[in-house]
Amino acid sequence: MDSNLSQLPAASVLPEGAAMMRIIRMRRLVGGIWRRITLSCTLAGVVILLLLGFSIVNDAFGAVAVQSKVELAQLTGGRALEALSRTELLALLEANVRTRVLRALDRERPLAMRDAADLRTIVATEIIQPEIVGVYPLSDWLFRREAITTELKAQHPRAELRFRSWLSAQFLGTAMSSQALEAGIRTAILGSCWMLLLTMLIAFPLGIGAALYLEEYTSVCPFDDRSRLGRWLNHLLSRAATLIQVNIYNLAGVPSIIYGMLGLAIFVRALESLTSGRMFGMASAATANGRTILAASLTMALLVLPVVIISTQEALRAVPSSLRQASFGLGATRWQTIWRVVLPSALPGILTGAILAVSRAIGETAPLIVVGASTFILTDPSGPFSRFTVLPIQIYNWTSRPQEEFRAIAAAAIIVLLLLLLITNASAIILRNHMRVKRSSS
Amino acid sequence: MNGEPACVIETRNLQINYGSFCAVKGVNLSIEPRTITALIGPSGCGKSTVLRSLNRMNDLVPGARVDGEVLFYGANLYAPEVDAVQVRRRIGMVFQKPNPFPKSIYENVAYGLRINGWRGTKASLDARVEAALRGAALWDEVKDKLQQSGLALSGGQQQRLCIARALAVEPEVILMDEPCSALDPIATLKIEQLMSELRQHYTIVIVTHNMQQAGRVADYTAFFLMDHDRAGQLIEYGPTSQIFSHPRDARTEAYISGRFG
Structure with a gap:
């Protein structure tokens, strides 16, 4: 081999001296160009974001x-x-x-019985x-x-x-109105909060549970594989798990309006007695058609379920298998291993997925329109069986009106929506970091 | 015939398959109480697979199948009525890479006790943790920082923490899968000293790539080699001094003298 190497005309293949320096300069030049391209991509993104922020603030x-x-x-x-x-x-x-x-x-209400503030309002609306x-x-x-x-x-x-300033305490604190000057988004904020809470309560346990099963249990072959039937059943089970896995990835990409149709068919129509609260004797005339917060939350939970499952699976996969082995080696059962070792280690990752899911749920509009969010509600939602509106629906509704003042309050509502998103995400991130610090120090 | 009372673990015609691939076959080993037995051989010869079959850790590998018998005090570990969890409580394991839980040192050691349904008082748990840490020659180094994370220790200390964790549930046998391969020579020396001490109370089976280590610590040595099907086989088994000085099999001699592997 040595003799072969020495026979190679090395100088003609790999440049030396001045030729080498020239090529190095060329390589550095190409690298520099690429660096500038990536920089300009970043800058373009920043500029677009700034423009977005400016246009919202400009309108609000x-x-x-x-x-x-x-x-x-x-x-x-x-x-x-x-x-x-x-x-x-x-x-x-x-x-x-x-x-x-x-x-x-x-x-x-008899005028003589009304107080001064009430009378002032009537003077303002009726005379002025x-x-x-x-x-x-x-x-x-x-x-x-x-x-x-x-x-x-x-x-x-x-x-x-x-x-x-269209964004004001009055805007946050008052209910809907057909007059832009008097309109507020309290009902929409409360509706969003209710829906988010219920969605999380439904989607997180389901999603985390499904991810745990797919990640921690499907590798177990429950049947004795010494027999032909057992082998075949094990094979069938693992195939089924693969099929489910592939379809979860697909579901994560299904357009949200489809989930809306599904929600309409199942939660609003078929399960109307559940979602309107009739089953629990809590239905009122207004919610008797099942277009309630519960129906919307169930739909939204379906929508974010694949996101929760996939990100939880990623988090579980990131837990080193050596930890599981250590736990099993001490005589732990599978569930003890999951509960005491795997889940605590995966929790920060699971929370990251939860943030993604919440961000998605908070901004979705299309499925809620299909499921029947109302756009004009004067009373606050009082529970899962209330009629409701949410911030994105309100924004959508206001932006589609011709009057310019509604565009302005839509911009103000967008700021509120973004702030709500920021608050939920920030609290989840703080919780996650807190958990990480605690785990690494204790 | 029942297992001889003299041996803790005995394998009879042990064969382990991963799916259709046969990893080891025809392994007959008998391991005596309070000895250190080393399993040596080149990579892929199935020595780790054999080790892991001794406390049913292979059950966790999808597609793994164990045929033949592993007798623990004469009782087959793979009999249908035997629960793998109970086996692993009595036959502990230490792994190649130190793998303490991301918990405090104290909780690492107490883990095995807690999951196995510890009912004692806090004080008795403390005592048990201390005993395990002393047993792993780690107590003096960590007694002031029991609440610190186990991950904050050095590699060698982490491995001794893992040994302490295994000792806490008072197993009868400790399986060690290349316990020093991720450690520096000084940490390795400490673990080897510890193993010699542990031998007074426990039966130890160790897989090692390091023949010198086998020569230093093991009472018995088993040499594995794969055959032409890539299935591992036990080539020779005997007292370490005999294996190293007068191997009966030519392949053992070739491996020991460093001609391959």
Whole structure:
């Protein structure tokens, strides 16, 4: 062999001297180009994210031009609405509201019995009637204030331009309204929280259980493989496990609308007595059709189940088999090994999967539309058998309206949705890190 | 005929298959109490497979099948009424790579006791843990940091922790699968010294790649080699001094003298 090597014309095959240096320079150049390409990919991603953030913030804050049908100053002679007494407010109503409307309001609840705050609201909605005549994004308010002011003066001379943060405590704390100025997302936030909670309660035990079985038990051949039948049954079982495994991967990629159809057929229609709460005697007329939080959560649990199973399996696979062997070697049963050794080691990984699942569930819209989320609900959800709406549905609904002010509140709702996502993920990550630290130190 | 009272473990015509592949066949070994028996041979000759069949760890390998008999004090470990869990409690195992649980040193040792249904008081558990750690010559090094993670110890200490963990459930036999192959020479020396001490109370079977190690610690040595089908076979078994100085089989001599393997 040595003689063969020395016979090779080495210099002509591998460059030396100046040729070698030239080729090294070339190789470094190519490497540098690739480094810049990867850098620009990263930068492109960052720029896109920043643009997204900007467009949301730009819409969620900004200016609004409000024009009242009757000027407050004219109405009260320059005094603030809060300064008026109940009798003065009542007098205002008598003088300015048509008797038919007044009578209707009186039938609802006698005017004489209403307090000042209530009367002020009626004055605002019935007499002053503020109306949005223009919505301007943050960038216009900051950089084009002159232009929009003159434009507004020309079109609506009486309109008042003022800054408005659509994302406000009032927005978070009030229920739905058909008026963008008064609309809030409390019902949607509560609906999202309820749905998320139930989804997790259903999907995590099911998903983790299935992953444990597939990962820890399917390798056990339960039948005696000395006999032909036993061998055949073992073979059949392992084939079935493979089949299930492949289909779980496929299910993870099924479009979410399909899950919505499934949820509609099974949870809303077929299991209506369960999901409407009739089975437990808790149904009301409003939820009798099964379009409840429970139906939505069951659908969403189905949707995230493959994600939970797959990520739990990955986490279980990452537990070194030497730990399992050590446990078995001491006389532990399989379940003792799983419960005391495998699961504690896999828990941080399982939590990572849970984060993925929650992130997916929190933003899904399509299946919930099919399952029947309502878009206009004035009462808070009170339990699994309530009618419900969730944040993404609300956003979807608002963005599809033609009025610009609804686009603004949709942007504000998006910020809330992202914050909710951030909070759930952050708490899961903190919990996971806490667990990791505890395990490595104790 | 029943197993002779003189031997703890006896294999009779042991054959182990993985699926259709025959890993070892025709193994007849008898292991005497309070001795160290070394299983040596080149890679892939089935010595680890034989070792793992002695406490039914092969049950955990899908497709593994054991034929023949493994007698433990005369009773077949593979009889249908025998539970593998009970076997492994009485025949402990130490693995090639130190594999302490990601728990505290204390919990590592207490683990075997807890899973086997320890009913004693906290104080008696403490005493048992201490005894096991002393037995593994680790107590003096860890007595002040029992609540620290077992993973924070050095490789050699981790392996002795694993031995302590095995000792805690008071097995009668300890199987060691190349326990020093991941350790440096000094840690190896400590484990070897420990094995010599443990021999006074326990029967030890060790798989080793290191022939010098077998020569240093083992009372008996079994030499395995695969045949032309790649199935492992027991070639020669006898007192270590005889195997190393006067091997009866030419293949044993060739291996021992370093001509192959």
